Amino acid sequence: MNTVKRLGAALLLLGASSSIAMAQGAACGGDFSAFIQGVRSEAIGRGLSEAGVDRALASVRQDPKVLQRDRAQGVFQQAWLQFQGRMVNKNRLANGKQRMQQYASVFREVEAQTGVPAAVITSFWGLETDYGAVLGDFDTLNALATLSHDCRRPDLFRPHLMGAIALVDRGYLRPSEMRGAWAGELGQTQMLPEDYLAFGTDADGNGRINLLTDVPDVLMTTGKFIQHLGWQRGQPWLEEVRLPADFPFDRAALVSKEPRSNFAALGVTKADGTPLERDNVPASIVLPQGRGGPAFLAFPNFDVYLTWNNSLVYALTAGYFGTRLAGAPAVHEGNPQPGLDGDQMKQLQQRLVARGYDVGKVDGILGANTRAAIRQEQIRLGMPADGWPTRQLLSAL
Structure with missing residues (x-):
């Protein structure tokens, strides 16, 4: 589900790490075998073992399908109601709630350590891979080597190639296990290799950090990553609201936050018509399909969703999915004006x-x-x- 936009966010968030810093100005293009030899030398120079590096690179090859996906990638073009209607369906909701019950003790520990609620983690888990059912089928090492060799954005992908090699060298994953998305994301919540290394946690205590099959590892690692993105413990992220007929729509902008009490004073209510809290919690009005469609209050924690994926359609779907898993009713769809093709x-x-x-x-x-x-x-x-x-x-x- 992620696009290369998430890679950009990871580069920003982890910009001070040694692997990213050392990859600036990375060589690209030319003979692929010679390029891989350069990657091998760099990885060993960073302290990875020759044996581990050679295991990781033994069968690496270029994958033209990765480049096709990279050049064809787009962001979400569906209207929000259409997209969320497809993604936040009855089966995904039911399966999410079942997993929240099944792993309740793990989720309690994750929230105790990170402050991130089960519903928030589960929303990403469900949307990214349908709770681990669809992990992706691109060879991760091939994908990252191909994208690093390609001269469009080598500084973006080469750090994650080094991270993927380190995952093999440290014994976290075998090369044959490393299959995921075309841009190098791995595991049940589609973590990039640098994030896997930085936040990966052996939550089940089996001596191995495995985000492919070990659900406790997946949940704790994802919680720590979301915490790192700026999650504020005990604070809301998204709430559906009802706007009065005379609402001043120039106050509806995601980039403009003001105290929730300001919106209450304007006559904005909860979706069921009950009053909003009159407090100073910063909030923005979000109208994904204009004044005739649904309306939401987005709080600072919603910014985490936008950092995960900066498509508003995706972020709002994930945030809304989290509220549904936490017990909120289905959205009031309203009657939005038709958009443009x-x-x-x-x-x-x-x-x-x-x-x-x-x-x-x-x-x-x-x-x-x-x-x-x-x-x-x-x-x-x-x-x-x-x-x-x-x-x-x-x-x-």
Whole structure:
């Protein structure tokens, strides 16, 4: 489920680690066999054993399918209601709740150590691999070697290639076991090798950190990783709310947090109509499909979901899934206005660029920069500034 965006987050979070620091300016391209010899020398130079490095690299080869996936990768283009409806289904909810009961004692220990609730960990576990059922079938060492050799982003992938070699050298995994996502993620919550090394925990005490099959190791490691991303113990992450008819939509922006009491004063209530807490907990209003669709309060802990994967559609689905596992009812879908298709979104982005906005790549994707530009144009045009691209807005531009 992860994209290369998560790799960028990991690079930022672990930027001070020795492997990443040493990989800056890494050589790439040229003869692949010569490249692998350079990787071997570097790994041994970092203190890994010759035997371990040779075990890891013995059968490494280029995988053209990895490069195809890398070049074709995209972010989530489905509307949020469509995507969450597919991902947060009855079976996944039921299976998640069953696993929360099955591993209740492990989850209690994880929360005691990290502050991360069972529902939050389970939401990632379910979405990433369907609780370990779908781990991915790309050879991890081949994938990371291929991406490191490719000269598009060697500094991004080479640290994780070194991490994957270290996993073999330390005896955590055998090369034949290392199969996962095309970008090198491994295990039941799709951890990158550097994260595996940094946060991997032998929670079941069997002497081996195994995130492929040992569920206690998976849960504790994931909890520690989420804690590292900034999780605040005992604080909320996401809550569905109801907006009043006269809500000022220019106050609905994920990047703009204000005390929850401010929204209560504006007439925002919980989804069932009961009052919001009038406290100073920072919060943002999130409208994934504009003013006619669902509305949420996102709290600082929701930023962890965005760091895990900075697609709002994915992050909001994972956060919402966590609330459902914690007992929240199904979302009120509302009646959102139809959005734009991919070609129309590109037209909208082109018109926004012509007006001086930086929307990033004109790709037909509703990303954060495009949403921000839409809101500014809606304000200029006297439209409700909900950040949702509509045919009316496209025509007005």
